[in-house]
Amino acid sequence: xxxxxxxxxxxxxxxxxxxxxxxxxxxxxxxxxxxxxxxxxxxxxxxxxxxxxxxxxxxxxxxxxxxxxxxxxxxxxxxxxxxxxxxxxxxxxxxxxxxxxxxxxxxxxxxxxxxxxxxxxxxxxxxxxxxxxxxxxxxxxxxxxxxxxxxxxxxxxxxxxxxxxxxxxxxxxxxxxxxxxxxxxxxxxxxxxxxxxxxxxxxxxxxxxxxxxxxxxxxxxxxxxxxxxxxxxxxxxxxxxxxxxxxxxxxxxxxxxxxxxxxxxxxxxxxxxxxxxxxxxxxxxxxxxxxxxxxxxxxxxxxxxxxxxxxxxxxxxxxxxxxxxxxxxxxxxxxxxxxx
Numbered sequence: 448x449x450x451x452x453x454x455x456x457x458x459x460x461x462x463x464x465x466x467x468x469x470x471x472x473x474x475x476x477x478x479x480x481x482x483x484x485x486x487x488x489x490x491x492x493x494x495x496x497x498x499x500x501x502x503x504x505x506x507x508x509x510x511x512x513x514x515x516x517x518x519x520x521x522x523x524x525x526x527x528x529x530x531x532x533x534x535x536x537x538x539x540x541x542x543x544x545x546x547x548x549x550x551x552x553x554x555x556x557x558x559x560x561x562x563x564x565x566x567x568x569x570x571x572x573x574x575x576x577x578x579x580x581x582x583x584x585x586x587x588x589x590x591x592x593x594x595x596x597x598x599x600x601x602x603x604x605x606x607x608x609x610x611x612x613x614x615x616x617x618x619x620x621x622x623x624x625x626x627x628x629x630x631x632x633x634x635x636x637x638x639x640x641x642x643x644x645x646x647x648x649x650x651x652x653x654x655x656x657x658x659x660x661x662x663x664x665x666x667x668x669x670x671x672x673x674x675x676x677x678x679x680x681x682x683x684x685x686x687x688x689x690x691x692x693x694x695x696x697x698x699x700x701x702x703x704x705x706x707x708x709x710x711x712x713x714x715x716x717x718x719x720x721x722x723x724x725x726x727x728x729x730x731x732x733x734x735x736x737x738x739x740x741x742x743x744x745x746x747x748x749x750x751x752x753x754x755x756x757x758x759x760x761x762x763x764x765x766x767x768x769x770x771x772x773x774x775x776x777x778x779x780x781x782x783x784x785x786x787x
Contacts, residue, residue: 479592481513485585487530499592501564510736517571525554525575525688526590541573555575557595570599612687614664615671623686623694627749630698634743642705642740644695644713645756646674649733649768651691665693668731673715678708693694697740702773705740709771712736717769733769735760741775 464511473480473491479499481490488511492504500516507513508652525541528534537544537556544556553576558565561567572593578586589750610622627643634641648654648670655663668689674685688694694711697705716734737760757775763772 471587481507481590483513483526483530483590485530487511487527487589488585495597497570498590499594500562510569516564517562519561519563524572524590525556526588529554529575529586529588535542538730538731539584557599557656567594568661569594570596577623615687617671617675617693618684618686619685620689623684623688624749625685626686627677627696630696631743631747631752635745635747636696638742639699640698640701640742641753642695642697642702642708642738644705644709644712644739644752645688645715645737646693646695646734647760647764648691648709649735649764651732654732661709669719670716670732670786671735674712674717677711679716680753700740702740702775705738706771706773709736709738709773713769735763735768736771736774737761738771739775740773 463586464505465479465757474493475641476493477494477495477605480491480493481489481496484490489507492502492507492513493503493577496516497503502516506640507515514524523531523533523702528536528540529583533660536555541556541558544554553574558571558573559568560701572595573590574588574592575588577588580586592622610625612616612619630641633639648667651663654666657725669688670691671685671693674695678685678695678697680697682698686694686696695708697708713734713736717731720731735758739756739759743752759772763770766772
């Protein structure tokens with residue numbers, strides 16, 4: 448029942464006869480629909496809802512176990528939030544939703560559901576609307592569902608492609624910037640160490656000018672593959688930063704762990720044995736690696752991290768290339784790079 452002195456979500460007001468007719472009519476809708484009474488018990492679970500969930504009406508009508516159609520452990524559905532006046536929980540429970548405070552005829556949300564009866568996940572668009580009697584008392588809440596899995600999967604794939612570099616298949620600069628922002632915020636909040644590695648292919652312009660763009664592109668693809676192999680944790684990110692420069696974000700890692708990854712990267716590229724075949728003085732293609740690691744200071748910005756890692760990269764190149772140089776976040780003070 449709705450709590451006293453709380454404004455109910457505005458809905459349809461009907462007589463008892465109209466309400467009964469509406470519930471019976473919903474049984475024949477092609478749209479998956481179920482109805483809860485004012486105490487959250489299932490009044491109706493139509494045939495379309497049975498097909499969508501794999502859960503029969505006989506298993507849920509009269510119970511509060513409608514969640515079993517969508518989730519593998521008890522949690523409120525959208526209709527329950529109206530019955531129990533828990534609309535404030537939508538942020539926690541749903542991937543996407545409209546502002547509940549502005550709803551006139553109900554709530555609207557979208558969510559991934561595990562669908563235990565089917566054994567697969569579906570992305571559902573969900574609408575829940577209350578029905579009141581002529582006196583304004585809540586009679587029931589109607590929830591309807593639409594399977595949006597195909598559309599959502601296509602959207603995710605388009606977003607994935609938009610964040611990928613077409614040549615190497617690695618995350619592109621846009622994806623790198625977005626992820627760095629997320630990981631920096633998390634590291635500052637939790638005061639955990641993280642690392643940023645910048646990698647540059649040594650003498651790449653000379654390689655490209657000598658052998659042409661096709662072989663240059665193939666060289667970059669092989670370097671990208673070596674980087675992806677050297678970075679082992681799913682939480683880490685490897686990106687093509689631009690041109691012949693790459694970047695690696697390592698969340699929750701200490702200096703020793705970051706150094707180990709940087710050295711694996713350097714050795715992995717050398718092991719490719721991609722040769723400057725007409726120029727013995729250059730030999731095997733190699734990379735210079737700049738590493739910055741530590742607990743980021745509050746107020747630190749993404750550009751500060753990149754500047755410090757770039758500075759270490761410059762030191763690696765200045766010291767002879769094909770090497771790793773590192774710096775510490777301690778060089779960053781009050782959001783600005785200090786002299787190092």
